[in-house]
Amino acid sequence: MKTYIFPGQGSQAKGMGEGLFEAFPDLVAKADAILGYSIKRLCLDNPEGKLRYTQYTQPALYVVNALTYFKKLRDGAPKPDFLAGHSLGEYNAILAAGGFDFETGLMLVKKRGELMSQASGGAMAAVVGLTEGEIKGVLVNNRLTEIDIANLNTTTQIVISGNKDDIDRAKLYFEREGADYIPLNVSAAFHSRHMQEAKEEFEQYLREFSYSELTIPVISNVTARPYNPAEIVPNLAEQLRSSVRWTDSIRYLIRQGGMEFEETGPGSVLTKIIAKIKVEPPVNQQRGSVGVRVTKSIDRKEEDTEGQAEFKRKIDTAFQKTTEWNQVYPIGTKVTCKGYEDVLITRTEAQVLFGHRAAVYVEGYNGYFALDEIRVV
Template sequence: MSEKKIAFVFPGQGSQSVGMLSTLKDEPIVQQTLEEANEVLGFDLAKLIAEGPSAELSLTVNTQPALVTASTAMYRYYLSKGGRRPDVAAGHSLGEYSALVAAGALEFKDAVKLVRFRAEKMQEAVPVGEGTMAAILGLDDDKVKSVCLECAANGVVEAVNFNTPGQVVIAGTVAAVEAAMSKSLEAGAKRAIRLNVSGPFHSSLMKPAAIAMEERLRTVELRSPEIPVLHNVDVRLRSEADDIRGALSAQVSSAVLWADTVREMEKMGCTELYEVGPGAALTGMTKRITKGIAAKALNSKEALEEAASNNQE
């Protein structure tokens, strides 16, 4: 019998919480990871992760490096316990940077600097208060897309996160998103929930940030990944550095095809999926996308050690 195939996925914004590394705070590999991040950023990210305040941790410019740091620390701890590397990796939006670090394609310190820059440029692209996002629950993908087209007269509104069947996130200018929320409910959506975010992320309004990322990525060394990484923009694998750069810059202003990413992992033969990082959002999504993959969140010392013992190198 061939060895089982496992997938690792890394969470994006929204999974952060104060104390998210509390069960691992005394582990040398985790402390080392936090020190590397502090050094790169020039401020005490470790203290912010451990103590908050929550409002400051939730600022995009802090959230993005904090999540890449927490996920990388957890992944390194898993490896230190003898866990084998996954057969395929992916990350939800921001989490794609954690996946590339895990795959050896991107240095951790470079990733931390990149996502801090990414956050700054995403925030600058649209003034706070002008753009927003909303989750539409209970409508299929095509219906949400058509609702967005119908509301185009109100401004920009686009389907930007295809998370699970019946859960699509839209983004755009405030008036257009609110119009699409109302029209979605008229079309039979169960709920339309405005998200607590500071911008219309992954929409075409993020194009200035995508262009800035394209320029910045040219200055960063990228290598061919040692583990296959599925990219958000098109659910494809990439081995060339320039192709990876292109996917990362396009990702800023393109939709996140998450449900298709999980389905692709299943097609590749994966039967187990582990979410490495704080929270359990992707674990919950996986269970709603397919019954063919067993999903588990590795968000504590105990869970990481158990996974490592079950998946020995």
């Protein structure tokens, strides 16, 4: 069993794609026409340092990832059993599975990069050394409730996303817990609730295109499970504001048995991350240990403590609800949902959104329902 994995932002580098552009002149010409500039020159020469800007990084990586995959097939490599991509890389996974053609994927990525580059006022930081539950404990105990978890790269390598002032303020609290805190060079709060406006605009754009059935299972960043039919648009739209559940995705693939991973694109970032996931002990990332390790938080007024306690109770209740639901009801459960007469089918496990809301996604509906709003048929 083999999975091809496609990298996202962070893997770009001057010189990437060398030798590929000459091998696929027709695709390179199409890319230049769509983008309005030379993709080869951008990747090989990085004029004016443009590769560090999101609106250039994303098309560049998409093209190099795609040409790398096409070169593998041309050289006789068999198609994989599964496909997965980290954030932007998911577009290459869908391309490889036949969900859209090269040009459509590039137009989508171009629009995505433009929208993300226009977002401002946000920031992101990598927190290394704490689990998801421990990170949520720090956020709750220090009233940083506007920060979301953006990327679950490994059990203890996690990226958070939020307003810049909150991200800057959070540094002290995480370092008090012994974590390494690494601000990222981005201008917006990607993969968080703060991308809602971009998500809505992008979804409208996504609906202007047609999509084909996936011929190879693609693992969704949003659900950490294979795409269901007709799920491309809601998944790619939701991906802008949802966590990249990379650890859960890789663990799902590993459970399929005898899985090999092959990074298909520039660099080896994902290969190194997967090697770490394989040796880390499994951790229930949804529940973690909220509030257990957080013993060094700055003292606050009594009313703050009461507010924290109330918010923590909401979190504990949400985690209890999702745990109980997932123990009884599998993906594909028939349900009725508040405000809808038709019977719907769940397309994800129950999960905690925004740190405190127990919810589940259903087929045919672009969004989630709180567990309190649904009934099993």
